[in-house]
Amino acid sequence: MSNGNGKKIDEGRRTTLKLLALAALLSTVDFAVFDKSEFKKMLRKVGLDEILGVADARQGLGDFERRALEKEKMLKSLCDQAAEQLCSEKGETSSECLLARKKCSKLVVKSTPAREGKRFAMALDVDKCIGCRRCEYACVMENNTVRDAGMDWIRIYEVDREAVEQLEGARDDYLVAPKPGKVYVPVACMHCEDPPCTMVCPVVATWKEKDGIVVIDYDKCIGCKYCVVACPYGARRFNLFKPRLNPLDLNPNMHILGNVPRPVHVVEKCTWCIQRTRDGGVPACVEACPVGARVFGDLKDPESPIRKVIEEYGVFVLKPEAGTNPRFFYFFGGARTPPKSEGDEK
Amino acid sequence: MSKGIGEKVLEAVDSLIYIFRVGLKGSKAYKLLLAGLGIMAVYGIYLWIFVQHAPIFLGSDNGGLYMTGVNEDVPWGLYISFFTFWVGVAASAVIFSFAGYVFGDKEFKRIVPLAEAQAVVALIITVWGIVANLGHPERGLIYMPRFENLRSMLDWDFTVIFTYMGLNAIAFVYTIHKYRRGEEVPWKFLVIFMIVSTPFAIGIHTVTAWIFHALTARPALNTALLAPRFIATAFASGPALLLIIVYLAEKYTDWFKVDLKLYRTTLNVIVVALATGLFFTLAEIHEAFWYTTEPLKRSQLLATFLGGPSLLLTFMIWLWIGLGTAAALLGMAPPMRKSKKKIVYIALLTFIAVFSEKTLSTILPGFIINPIHVPAEYHITPIEVFVGIGIHATVFILYAILIKSYLITLRAKGVNV
Known part of the structure; x- marks a missing residue:
């Protein structure tokens, strides 16, 4: 802007802008100072949650x-x-x-809340389990899991009897069971006392309830999968598909934190059938087990079956070095279910 | 005559507009480059919004993350590997601002704005990589800024990444703003910028490493060496990319000239960083084959180095060791340090080496053997590749604009900074 004319225009523009800015400032002050009570009568405070329909x-x-x-x-x-x-x-x-x-x-x-003074726990008799995957099937049916996505909350691993604690050489794609010399270790959410998955969740969409069940808020999960990475048992599943179950195939007994059909792209996992256990029942896998390998109960109740198992047999947990203090125990009951003989393997 | 704050803000906005106005102008070849990148960007973003995340953005029944390679055992794939790589590139901008502003090297001071621009665009790729991997980006937008769980490393990473991005963006725009007027950037600003941004530069990469290593579930990643390893190779890849950019800028302009000394000094940094990174890898190999007592860690590391469910991973880790060693040795050889061209070749080699180290080879070892010792497969799918290309193309358009605007500002100013 070397000529005088240009400078004049430039200055004119600046003045206009200054005036505009002043006007904007004044109107803000005006809004802030006057008629506050009047506004309060007319306006109602609305949170972002309310606008978007998502809950905190x-x-x-x-x-x-x-x-x-x-x-x-x-x-x-x-x-x-x-x-x-x-x-x-x-x-x-x-x-x-x-x-x-x-x-x-x-x-x-x-939306049954957790009852005070309860701490659920489950135990599984490794001697009894025959690896039939019926608990897996019952879990899918009970929890409204998408049937054709290959997603299941319980995964059953076949391991050598010696390697059961470290699970070295485990495989989950076996076709014949039970085999001699092998044990079958069903793994699902361990509902740990110190769950690493809830610690890493950036938005607190998953937490441990008072009765020990680790739950997920499906309407809050942002799907970052950090909890899937953090779980030392590989128990969490990421829902890659849109729920596409026929409404008539749904299990009608549902819980908002449990088996209600999950939206696409959220993390889900075993909730110990929260819809059953909070009402005094047992999880579907316990009910479905044909050999009675699973035991479920309240740790704080001295009469519960889980206490009897711990007192009588002694229990161990998977991956104690992960520092998670699982509340899913394994034990050797002694009475083995006989394996299939060699001739049966086909 | 002192100006009012309002006018200063208006001037800053004017400078911001100036950056884009100048950055979009150029020769036919430059426009062709931008158009080519634009096509890739549009295709990638289309795939992301209308195919991969269609159930979220459009509510359609088809599409979803099942189209990508992620599965129940490998929850993080290519997108998160971009995140780890580019966060390192961003972190290395601090080397240049240190050399330029703290040590007062004139030559380095000229390329500091380029490093700042590189940090900004690298962090955009980083954030976008996370978002592309996110199941519900729209929920992330609402819930992430609340910082509800400060025990989660993701919240901390979110904080440091955005802070560092903002700091560098402010510094870049402010530098352009000052240079346009033929003024120097005031030293007060530089002191504050350096004091605030240096911890964040180290912080973005450290916290990213902590995201991976603070997990007992993935023993291959659960090593305190991860953060130092990240930083070491980050200081190789970032300067390497910047050297390539500076070389191209020199080639296609006739007013931007940088001394060979700068190339050599940067090469020294690259060589030292590469050597440190290789040393850390050696330490990990030693652990895997000699003394680790944890079966899962052992099988994960063996699958990484000797081949397991993912041969691509094994290929990439050995590519890093091979190319990294080659680049470090070449960088030390006196004949290779004689010309800018040769140094840039070494930089290119370094970039490829660190890219193969920091992408899949960093995160996949923790996943290919799942926590229950079952091998898990991960295959890169075309949609991941194309969305990834789209993200990179979008961001490189921005990078081209920023570089161009800085170079034009230097020419308009007519003096050597």
């Missing part, structure tokens, strides 16, 4: 109840639609239709 886990259980009700309403309407379609195809009086309607009417999403 720290707000407590009232929030979970609300979300559970919303989910229940949504799933019920989906279920009703599916049932309606089925009934129009098969007829109102067909058994499928009646079953579907009954299922939809029973559908519930709970």
Whole structure:
């Protein structure tokens, strides 16, 4: 800007800008000073959570109840639609239709909180387990896991009897079981006393409840998979697929922190069937085990089966060096389920 | 005449606009380069938004992270490996600002803004790599800035990365802003910048290493050597990339000239860093084959060095050892230090070597044998490659603009800084 004319224009522009800035400042001051009470009457404070419809886990259980009700309403309407379609195809009086309607009417999403003075634990008799994977199957059915994604919360490893603690040479793709000289170690979430997965979560979307169950808030998980990396037992699963279960195939007994259908791209894992155990039941895997290898109970209750097992047999944990203090125990009950003889292996 | 704060802000905004206005202008070849990068960027971002993250961004039923190579045993793949590599490149900007501002080397001072620009763009790749790997980026946007869990290293990394990115961006824009007016950057600003940014430069890489190593679940990564190893090779890859950039800038402009002495000094840094990095790798090999008593660590390291479920990983780790040794030895040979061209070849070799060390070879060893000793497979998928290329292309467009604007500013100023 060497000529005088340009300088003049430049200065004019500057003055205008200055004035504009001053006006903006004044209007802010104006807004801040005057009519505060009037504004307060008219305006209501709205949080980001409220706008986006996502809830904060720290707000407590009232929030979970609300979300559970919303989910229940949504799933019920989906279920009703599916049932309606089925009934129009098969007829109102067909058994499928009646079953579907009954299922939809029973559908519930709970938000049962943890009860005080309880600490759940599970134990598994390595001598008894035959590696039949029925607990895996029951878990998939109970927990509304996507059926065709190859994702399961329980993984069963076949190891040499000597290597059971370190799990050296373990494999999970065996086809024949039980084999002599091998033991079968089902591994799922250990619900550790000091879980590393909850420590690393950057947004506190996973935490340990008062009764010892480690849960995940599926509506808060950002899917960074850091917890999957941190778990020394490989127990966490990342949901790579959109939930695509037929609403009529759902297990109607659901919990907001447990087996409610998970959204895509969140982490999920075993919750010891929170929907059953918080109401006094046992997990589905315990119920399904054909040889009774699994024991579940309350550690603080002296009469519980888990206490009997610990007192009678003594238990060990997987990977004690990881420093996680698991509450899933393994023990050798002594009475071995006989393995298949050589001729049976095909 | 003193100016009001409002005018100063307006001037800074003007300088910001100036950077992009100048950076987008150029010869036909330059525009062609930008257009080529632009096509790659658009394709990569398209794949990311409309295919890989379609269930999140569009709510569609198809698409999802299952299209990438990540699976239940290998939760982190190529994207996170970009994160580890580029965070190192960003960290090394501190070498140049130290040489330029603290030691007062005139030649280094001229290329400090380039190093700052490199740090900014490298950190954008870093953050984008994490976001591309994130299941729910939209939730991350809401929840990550709350810093709810300060025991999580990810929160700390988030803090240091964004702080360091901001510091370097401010320093770069401020330098351009001052140079445009033919003024020097005031020493007060430089002192504050150096004091604040140096810990963050080391911090971004250290905290990134801590993300991986503070885990008992992955014994191959659970070694206190990880952070030093990260820093060592970071100080090789960043200067190497910057040397290549400076060489190209010299080649395509006639006013930007840098002394051979700068190349040699930078090469010294590269050689020392490479030697340290190789030494750390040697220490790890020694542990794997001689004395580790932890079975899982042993099998993970053996699978890394001798071949296991992922042969690509084994190839890359040996590529690092081979090329790294070659680059370090060549860098010490006097005939190779005589011309800029030869030094840049060594820099290129270093860049490839450290790229193969810091990407998959850093994170995969912890995953290829899962915690229960079962081999896990990871195969890079085309979508990961193309999204990765898209991320890099987008960021390199920005880098080209920043470099160009700095070079043009130097020419307009007409004096040697």
